[in-house]
Structure formats: C-alpha cells, structure tokens
Amino acid sequence: MTDSRLSARQLAIGPIAASMASGHMSALSAAVNRGLDAGLSIAETKEVLVQLYAYAGFPRALNALGELMNVVNERRARGLRDEPGRDAGPVPVGPALLEAGTANQTQLAGGPVKGPLFEFAPAIDRFLKTHLFGDIFVRDNLDWPSRELATVAALSALPGVESQLLAHVRISLHVGLTIGQLSQLADALSASGDTASSQQLNAALAQPTWAATKP
Numbered sequence: 001m002t003d004s005r006l007s008a009r010q011l012a013i014g015p016i017a018a019s020m021a022s023g024h025m026s027a028l029s030a031a032v033n034r035g036l037d038a039g040l041s042i043a044e045t046k047e048v049l050v051q052l053y054a055y056a057g058f059p060r061a062l063n064a065l066g067e068l069m070n071v072v073n074e075r076r077a078r079g080l081r082d083e084p085g086r087d088a089g090p091v092p093v094g095p096a097l098l099e100a101g102t103a104n105q106t107q108l109a110g111g112p113v114k115g116p117l118f119e120f121a122p123a124i125d126r127f128l129k130t131h132l133f134g135d136i137f138v139r140d141n142l143d144w145p146s147r148e149l150a151t152v153a154a155l156s157a158l159p160g161v162e163s164q165l166l167a168h169v170r171i172s173l174h175v176g177l178t179i180g181q182l183s184q185l186a187d188a189l190s191a192s193g194d195t196a197s198s199q200q201l202n203a204a205l206a207q208p209t210w211a212a213t214k215p
Contacts, residue, residue: 006149006184008038013048013146014153014185015192020049020064021056021154022197028064031192032071041085042072047142048150054132055154088139098126101134108133108144108171148172149185156189156201165204179210 012035053061118125190198
C-alpha cells in the first residue's frame, strides 16, 4: 500500500474500534452509522468487533455487537439498505490451524516471535498462534491492513498497553500501511471526538523508532 490517503471506509474503522474498546456505546452507534454510510459492509463491521474481543474482552465485544445489531435494525426501519458483505471462508483445524497461525504471526511480526515470556507461559504462546493469528487472522472477510487499523485504534483507546500499541504500529508497517496513514487514523479519531485515543496514537507515532519510515 502506497502512502496515499486512507479511504473513507478505512478511516471509519478507527472510531468504531476505539469506541468499542472504551465501551462508549453512544459513540459506537454514531461511528457505526458513519462507517456504514462510508461503505463498510455489515459483515466487515461485525468482523472488526469480533476480532477486537481478543484485545478488549468478550463483554465489550458482545455489547458492541448488540449495538451494531440495533443500528442495523434502525437503519432498515428508516429504509436504508446496507451492503451485507460476506462471511469468512473455512478455517483450518487441528495441527493445520497451529501451522497457519504461526505462519501468520511470523509474517505480521516480520520474523518468528520468541522470548522468555513465552517460555515462562507457553500456553499464551499457543493461544496467540492458534487462536488470535490462526482462528481470527486467517479469516478472509477482512484484509490485514483493515484488521491492523482496528487493532491500533482499539489499543490507542486502552490504558497501559503502550508496548502492544507500538508492536501493532510495527505490524501495520509490515502489512503495507504507513506512518502517514496511521497519522490520518489519529486525525479520524480526533474528528470523532476521541481526543484521548488520538493523542495516545500520536504519541506512539512520534517515537524515534519510526523516523526512517516517515514520509
């Protein structure tokens, strides 16, 4: 992906993800309406919220999906017909899922992911490989740049996860996004009224690590 402007559809993902992660349902309702107006399909919007349970937890994901359902029903009652989109294709199972998840994680991170933490707690390493990067990232109804826009926005809305936010900025670069485009995402968060998340993301993007990659 070149350093062009993000599309309206891509920019709409940020406020949806951030409001889901922070649990602000009124902001989520407004963001979902804007996203559907911008061309996000219902399936893509659902997929953003399903994926983010891995970062923000089941309670907020379930609440957010319920709010999305309400918004879709309200729009239908007003005569709006949003693009339904498509469900994900088949997902590998058993050893094939671990293999696919490990390959996805390696590609996203730019190399094999190892370290003393994963040796200390091997269960979390397996969960990351088989579930997050397997079950979730192997799903083909939302592309990886869109998934990373959602993840970066959600982490920007959560306190105490600065290291994970920086890690996903790096992953975003590996999937073809640019620092300039992530700055556009921060602007979209600010424009939606979420100045705290925007500031958090801009602080991450201001790290010297990215100096060589800035446009």
